[in-house]
Amino acid sequence: MSELESQAHATLDAVARRAGVSLATASRALNGTTRVREDLRCRVRAAADQLGYIPNAHAQALASASNNTVGLICHDVGDPYFAAIADGVMRAAAEKDLLVMLASTFREPAxxxxxxxxxxxQRARAILLIGSGFQDRTWERALAAELEPYVRAGGRVAVVSRHRSLRVDAVLPENRGGASALARALLDLGHREFAVLTGPPSLTTVSDRLAGFRAELARAGVTLPPERIVHGPFTREGGYTAARALLARGERPTCVFAVTDVMAVGALAAFREQGVRVPEDISLAGFDDIPLVRELSPPLTTVALPLTAMGQEVMALALREPRGPRSRVLRMGGEVVLRASVAPPLCDVPVRCQ
Amino acid sequence: MSELESQAHATLDAVARRAGVSLATASRALNGTTRVREDLRCRVRAAADQLGYIPNAHAQALASASNNTVGLICHDVGDPYFAAIADGVMRAAAEKDLLVMLASTFREPAxxxxxxxxxxxQRARAILLIGSGFQDRTWERALAAELEPYVRAGGRVAVVSRHRSLRVDAVLPENRGGASALARALLDLGHREFAVLTGPPSLTTVSDRLAGFRAELARAGVTLPPERIVHGPFTREGGYTAARALLARGERPTCVFAVTDVMAVGALAAFREQGVRVPEDISLAGFDDIPLVRELSPPLTTVALPLTAMGQEVMALALREPRGPRSRVLRMGGEVVLRASVAPPLCDVPVRCQ
DNA sequence: GCGCTTTCTGAAAGCGTTTTCCCTCAGAGG
DNA sequence: CCTCTGAGGGAAAACGCTTTCAGAAAGCGC
Structure with a gap:
């Protein structure tokens, strides 16, 4: 607009002119792609400094048909689960000198x-998708349709915890195994009356955790009646509401498994509000081991996922040279972390009491 | 590399050719900058769809000398404080159709x-800096030197909670007033023996909160002895260590103020570990009102900052047409939220007891 | 002194868009 | 029937870089 206000950026051309060399030499001197006589290199450097030259990344990307940006798509950076993974991605990016474009979907598939x-x-070098896909099969298909030409054009895609219908490299939490191990641990404590607070049933994250949990219960001859399974969104409020609903139904399990820690946090609040003591009245366990659950009282028993490491690994996966048509899958985490939110059930329940 | 592997992107040229129009018309048809005959527009659209045309953002940015990316620099996305602000920024970005490039400094000034x-x-349209600046004056100066030509070239800069030495638009938490109000509330409860867990002293965030707190104490004739002020990094561990140090010194204040909630979380853990009950033995208060402090038990008394809104506002500030040389400052938050982590001091302390 | 590498350097051709400038053509007005 | 206007379309010039392709200069053995 006004004359003085915007002062254009110095171009490489200006630098070259000032250094008394050609455009090509200036480019080479600055990038060090080819040998350039030392004195010329110095002159160019000096000229660039004096002019405050900052290369135009768009021009570079256009000319060299390459760039060092990656895209990171998650549902909600405010959520500690995604924040922790994003942190890992950022670390990997910093190490590899990549620029990360962050996108929050706010859980809207569109x-x-x-x-x-x-x-x-943006011709991002890689796209990283974090978190469960959407229930709607249509969306997952549309997503795949969008991704496929990207991959064909040389783009890399890697995901954390997405539905396997996307045939791309993936970091998968050990959902089934972790949930089984958790069930085992809870059974060992003497629990027989379980309830589960869970997310949208069509997500593999949910179904795998549920399946693993159930399988282990079944092995011990314990069943999980449908009225003890409450669905809700993967949010604190979802957990809160689900827990309230469970109590409102008059269900009094000795142990509640929330399929994510975030939901468990909500459940804990609901229990507290209703005067249900944890773990004395009900034991509570989660999944993910987000940092905050250690700070709760009681600290939450959960299945640990190395979230930051998962973020780093998904980046590594995306950057690794593709070896073939088969997608690589890296399973991580799944260890049970026993904390004070679980305890043996009270003796008025007709099971052995330790 | 291999022949089949990479399949180049369709260019606008190809679209134009297929639609039987010129490059210029194709561009106009897709962007709708000028009127284009309806049938031609359709032909172009169809051709673009068939070819799976995705415009090259770099070429667009280069040619139009504009783009819609903004940069977001924070210390650590994994930290709930930054995550919450980042969430606000993402919301604003989604609304305005901007792409956010995220950078975590991991608290390294370089x-x-x-x-x-x-x-x-990247010729980002705006740069958003979130969080306290670095202690070192040299770094702050270097940062300003980097920012100044950017602004002169038309770039926008806005910050949250940075040192005022950067003369840019800013969203500033109501540090001083909030801390004063908190002190007032704590004094009203009857506390006279205070300690403060705080961050690096050169940060204005720290000094303002400390000053506000102190001023209010002074007004009540209460002093804060230096041995009751413990410095540490702005992290959970910093708070933990500082609290341990305080106890190790044999200090037994009736009330502890941690200048950030994250530090308060660490302090709470330290207290619990040492058998110090909160609030019975020591009242604890924080600052920021990050979401997780509501989940603690006891829930933490704190000074509320509308973090997500602050993120939205800093974006709004950065995008707003500059009105003049004066930088705009938006003060936000500062209300005390009383929760169960504070209580009147026990009566064995020689002060009035409510 | 001659031809032959080996280094560097410079001119220029892209990269994929937007945008300016000019031309054409239809329709309105006389 | 002719001119004027305005709308729409095309050619080509940017945009700021990288990289190819030659050419110049310098070093070398004979």
């Missing part, structure tokens, strides 16, 4: 697809 | 400056 498209336009 | 440089190269 937004996710739009972001993939945007990242394609 | 990295921060490098990121500003990178974002300048």
């Amino acid at each position: 937004r996710e697809i739009a972001y993939v498209s945007t990242l394609r336009a | 990295r921060e400056i490098a990121y500003v440089s990178t974002l300048r190269a």
Whole structure:
């Protein structure tokens, strides 16, 4: 607009002119791609400094058909689960000198697809998708349709905890095994009356954790009646509401498994509000081991996932040279961390008491 | 590399050719900048769809000298404080159709400056700096030197909670007033023996909160002896260590103020570990009102900051047309939220007891 | 002194868009 | 029937870089 206000950026051309060399030499001197006589290199450097030259990344990307940005798509950076994974991704990016474009879908599938498209336009070197896919099969298909040409054009895609229908490299939490191990531990404590607070049933994250948990119960001859399974969104409020609903139904299990820690946090609040003591009245366990659950009282028993490491690994996976058509899958975590939120059931329940 | 593997992106040229129009028309048809005959527009659209055309954002940015990316620099996305603000920024970005490039400095000043440089190269429309600056005056100066030509070239800069030495638009938490109000509330409860767990003293966030707190105590004739002030990093561990140090010194205040909630979380853990009950033995208060402090038991008394809104506002500030040379400052938050982590001091302390 | 490498350097051709400038053509007005 | 206007379309010039392709200069053995 006004004359003085915007002062254009110095271009490489200006640098070259000032250093008394050609454009090509200036480019080479600055990038060090080819040998350039030392004195010329110095002159160019000096000229660049004096002019405050900052290369135009867009021009570079356009000319060299390469760039060092990656896209990170998650549902909600405010959620500690995603924040922890994003942190890992950021660490990996810093190490590899990559710039991360972050996108939060706010759990709207349309937004996710739009972001993939945007990242394609940016010619991002890789796209990282974090978190469970959407219930709707249609969306998952649309997403795959958007991703496929990207991959064909040389883009890399890697995901954390997505539905396997996307045939891409993936970091998968040890959902089934972890949930089984947790069930085992809870059974060992003497619990027989379980309830589960869970997310949208069509997500593999949910179904795997549920299946693992159930399988282990079944092995011990314990069943999980449908009225003891409450669905809700993967949020604190979801957990809160689900726990309230459970209590409102008059269900009094000795142990509640929330399929994510975030839901467990909500459940804990609900229990507290209703005067249900944890673990004396009800034992509570979660999944993920987000940092905050250690700070609760009682600290939450959960299945640990190395979230930051998972973030780093998904980046590594995306950057690794593809070896073939088969997608690589890295399973991580799954260890039970016993904390004070679980205890043996009270003796008025007709099971052995330790 | 291999022949089949990479399949180049369709270009606008290809779209134009297929639609039987010129490059210019194709561009206009897709962007809708000028009127284009309806049938041609359709033909272009169809051709673009068939070819799976995705415009090259770099070429667009280069040609139009504009783009819609903004840079977000924070210390650590994994920290709930930054995560919450980042969430607000993401919301604002989604609304305005901006792409956010995220950078975590991991609290290394050099990295921060490098990121500003990178974002300048990307010709980001705005740069958002979140969180306290670094102690070292040299770094702050270097940062300003990097930012200044960016602003002169038309870039926008806005910060949350940075040192005022950066003359840019800013969202500032009501540090002083909030801390004063908190002190007032604690005094009203009857406390006279205070301790403070605090961060690096050169940060204004720290000094303002400390000053506000102190001023209010002074007004009540209460002093804060230096041995009751413990410094540490702005992390959970910092709070933990500081609290341990305080106890190790044999100090037994009736009330502890941690200048950030994250530190308070660490302090709470330390107290619990040492058998110090909160609030019976020591009242504990924090600052920020990060979501997790509501889940603690006891829930933490704190000074509320609307973190997500602050993230939204800093974006709004960065995007707003500059009105003049004066930088705009938006003060937000500062209300005391009383929760169960504070209580009147026990009567064995020689003060009035409520 | 001659031809032959070996280094560097410079000119220029892209990269994929947007945008300016100009031309054409239809329709309105006389 | 002719001119004027305005709308729409095409050619080509940017945008700021990288990289190819030659050419110049310098070093070398004979």
